[in-house]
Amino acid sequence: MGGAVSGAADSSFGGKERGLDGFLSRCTIILGIIFAVLSLVLGAMINQF
Numbered sequence: 001m002g003g004a005v006s007g008a009a010d011s012s013f014g015g016k017e018r019g020l021d022g023f024l025s026r027c028t029i030i031l032g033i034i035f036a037v038l039s040l041v042l043g044a045m046i047n048q049f
Contacts (some may be wrong), residue, residue: 017025
């Protein structure tokens with residue numbers, strides 16, 4: 001189990017991926033971060049009212 005988790009982390013954050021796979025990987029990470037930040041901001045705004 002630990003090998004599966006560390007292997008996934010190595011493929012996501014270690015080394016440079018080329019081509020479409022690398023592009024989609026970067027887009028997924030960036031969109032995930034944007035989604036998390038927007039969720040926190042909107043949650044804070046809703047709780048103010």
